[in-house]
Amino acid sequence: MNINNAIEVLDRMRLPNGAYTASISKDYHFVWIRDVVYTVLPFLQSQSDRYEKAYHALFELFKTYEWKIDIHREKKPVYLFEYIHSRYSTDLKEMSQEWGHAQNDAIGAFLWGVGVGVSHGQKVIRDEKDLAIVQKLVDYLECLQYWQAKDNGMWEENMELHASSVGACVAGLRAVKMLVNVKNELIQKGEETLRFLLPRESETKETDLSLLSLIYPYRIVERKTALKIVEMVSESLERTNGCIRYQNDQYYNEGSEAEWCFGLPWLGLCYFEMGMHDKAYEYVNKTVRIVPDNWEVPELYIGGKNVPNGNTPLAWSVSLSYLFLNRMINMPSSQLTGND
Structure with missing residues (x-):
């Protein structure tokens, strides 16, 4: 398996404006803020300009809708279309279609990606106008009272308070507090919600694949909680071709829940983050099994x-599979014992 084929696949999904389409399929030929954040993670520490160009594209997107952000720094959105959308056309315009637009995790993810990018020397911030957008997005989350706001969550479904959304916002606010003004209490309120909610995802979901984001890439939970999250996800949600998102998920359900391919490398990355290298290694073969030779990793198995x-290939699936396998390949074999 040539791991560099992954980059070629991602480059095919890269748009002239620097953003990425979620997939080249008809149904997913759109730009999701969250998907872009995850898709460019392989380039965070690289010399290429893919990371910063993707964020420049997202900054341009936010500038187009700056008037909308300005309104909802002062006044909470009431209707779904009033929220900052998380899905756009490939020329970065809002879609008129009804959608679960209330996705606070996407805003948190963007802020996190900006802050982490800057800390890794990426020229994500170009000028004062970019910094102003970061500040306005922080104000937007404050106006929303994100720590107690129901949203559609990572999977764009029913409105409830999601731990993964609150966690993404906490991670984002922490990441940009050196760049703009972030009140400490704004972060603390989110942390309090997480202490109350975790290890549950929400009132209706005991566990959920999206909770892995709190371990990788955000690293915002302590070890005890992280262990509980990966244990619940692997025991309840892991399947042969991936992980189901949650129990009784109806998306592409034709007799049982769909198996999302990126769940396997994501679990591996989480175990790696926790220093459990032997456990992470168990996911190498599981991941290799779902990665075809051409690296066109699907969204899911029906x-x-x-x-x-x-929706094959799915940019996010390719990215997480590459990140995990690349990390494991480059790890000294001496680290593969005694780490559990």
Whole structure:
């Protein structure tokens, strides 16, 4: 398996404006803020300009809708279309279609990516106008009272208070507090919510694949909670071709829940983050099994059918698979014992 094929696949999904389409399929030929954040993680520490160009594209997107951010720094959104959207056309325009637009995690993810990018020497911030957008997004989360705000969550579904959304916002606010003004209490309120909610994802979901984000890439939970999250996800949600997002998920469910391919490398990355290298290594073969030679990793395997859906390749799947396998390949073999 040539791991560098992953980068070629991602480059095919890279748009002239620097952002990435979630997939080249008809259904997913759109730009999701969250997907872009995860898609460019392989380039965070590279010399290429892919990371910063992707964020420059997202900054341009936010500038187009700056008037909307300005309104909702002062006044909470009421209707879904009033929220800052998380999905756009490939030329970075809002879609008119009804959607679960209230996705606070996407805003948190963007802020996190900006802060982490700057700390890794990426020229993500170009000028004062970019910094002003960062400040306005912080103000937007404050106006929303994100720590107690119901949203559609990472999977764009029913409105409830999601630990993964609150956690993304906490991570984002922490990451940009050196760049703009972030009140300490704004972060503390989110942390209090997480202490109350975790290890649950929400009132209706005991566990959820999205909780892995709090371990990787955000690293915002303590070890005891992280262990509980990976234990619950691997025991309840892990399957052969990936992980289900949560129990009774109806998306692409044709007899059972769909198996999302990126769940396997994501679990591996989480174990790696926790220093549990032997456990992480168990996910190498599991991940290799779902990565085809051409590196066009699918979104998911249709539940009950054991075949990939049409959203192949999914940028996010390719990115997490590459990140995990690349990390494991480059790890000294001496680290593969006694780390559990």
